[in-house]
Amino acid sequence: MASAGTQKSANALARTTSVDEGRQIFLRGCSSCHGINAEGGDIAPSLIGVGAASVDFQVGTGRMPLADMSQQAARKRPLYNPEQVAALAAYVASLAPGPEIPNQVVASYERDGNTAQGGELFRTNCAMCHNFSGQGGALSQGKYAPSLMGSTPAQIYEAMITGPQSMPVFGDKVISPADKLSIIKWIKAAQNEPNLGGASLGRIGPVTEGLLVWTLGLGLLIGIAVWLATKAR
Numbered sequence: 001m002a003s004a005g006t007q008k009s010a011n012a013l014a015r016t017t018s019v020d021e022g023r024q025i026f027l028r029g030c031s032s033c034h035g036i037n038a039e040g041g042d043i044a045p046s047l048i049g050v051g052a053a054s055v056d057f058q059v060g061t062g063r064m065p066l067a068d069m070s071q072q073a074a075r076k077r078p079l080y081n082p083e084q085v086a087a088l089a090a091y092v093a094s095l096a097p098g099p100e101i102p103n104q105v106v107a108s109y110e111r112d113g114n115t116a117q118g119g120e121l122f123r124t125n126c127a128m129c130h131n132f133s134g135q136g137g138a139l140s141q142g143k144y145a146p147s148l149m150g151s152t153p154a155q156i157y158e159a160m161i162t163g164p165q166s167m168p169v170f171g172d173k174v175i176s177p178a179d180k181l182s183i184i185k186w187i188k189a190a191q192n193e194p195n196l197g198g199a200s201l202g203r204i205g206p207v208t209e210g211l212l213v214w215t216l217g218l219g220l221l222i223g224i225a226v227w228l229a230t231k232a233r
């Protein structure tokens with residue numbers, strides 16, 4: 001019992017240290033936009049209640065700290081190391097409850113996910129923005145859905161539960177946790193084998209294939225017309 005108690009207080013202590021450290025990093029690197037207490041301001045939204053998952057996604061993909069306000073937050077080399085990201089996440093999570101970092105949940109995606117089902121779900125829920133092969137695509141007003149070819153399993157899960165910028169949130173009622181793992185498994189397969197999404201023609205996507213079919217079809221029609229014309233003579 002005594003050792004369990006010691007263990008518990010050691011964990012609590014580690015958590016407090018990490019929250020304090022996170023707060024220090026936050027004050028230096030984030031508070032100018034997000035406010036001294038993460039309450040939000042004129043330029044940036046409040047982070048109270050966004051949860052550790054959102055911080056892990058935004059800072060872990062290098063989107064935050066935001067470099068250029070005029071643009072969509074782009075994926076770039078992360079400014080902070082994994083311990084600092086964890087500390088920032090712990091600090092924001094200490095402000096109010098929110099979605100947790102799904103590291104444990106995604107650990108079993110290889111075993112519990114189903115690639116074929118994931119592909120099906122990807123085509124119905126994600127392909128309209130990210131392209132059939134996950135290569136990304138343009139949206140309206142100069143915005144874009146980025147390529148998913150560099151996303152880690154945790155980042156894919158986090159994107160679905162936090163819905164960054166113009167991406168919708170896919171809550172567990174819309175896509176169950178098990179289905180999320182299948183989507184992750186399909187994206188990981190597509191990362192290793194980019195032709196998976198049917199973009200085999202120079203990886204430009206289904207549009208090219210459609211165009212090719214159209215051109216071939218048109219060629220055939222012209223051929224038939226010429227043939228008929230010759231016959232009629």
Ligand code: HEC
Nearest residue numbers: 029030033043044045050054055058064065066073088165
């Ligand atoms: C130059 C201003 C700026 C700085 C500095 C900045 N942010 Fe942001 N942040 C924004 C803006 C604007 C948004 C909203 C638009 C977006 O999501 O890209 C945002 C969004 C976010 C979100 C998403 C919130 C949500 O609703 O899920 C998180 C999390 C976040 N920032 C964390 C951070 C952290 C942590 C830092 C420090 C390491 C930081 N930001 C530094 C401007 C900034």
Ligand code: HEC
Nearest residue numbers: 073075125126129144145146151155156159164165166167
């Ligand atoms: C309406 C368009 C739209 C749909 C639908 C959509 N996304 Fe996104 N997604 C976006 C946009 C826009 C971003 C970039 C947001 C940002 O930069 O803050 C994004 C970002 C992401 C990222 C982060 C990529 C990275 O590593 O930088 C992942 C992963 C992701 N989406 C996965 C998915 C999955 C999986 C689905 C389907 C379940 C999906 N998205 C559906 C628009 C969409």
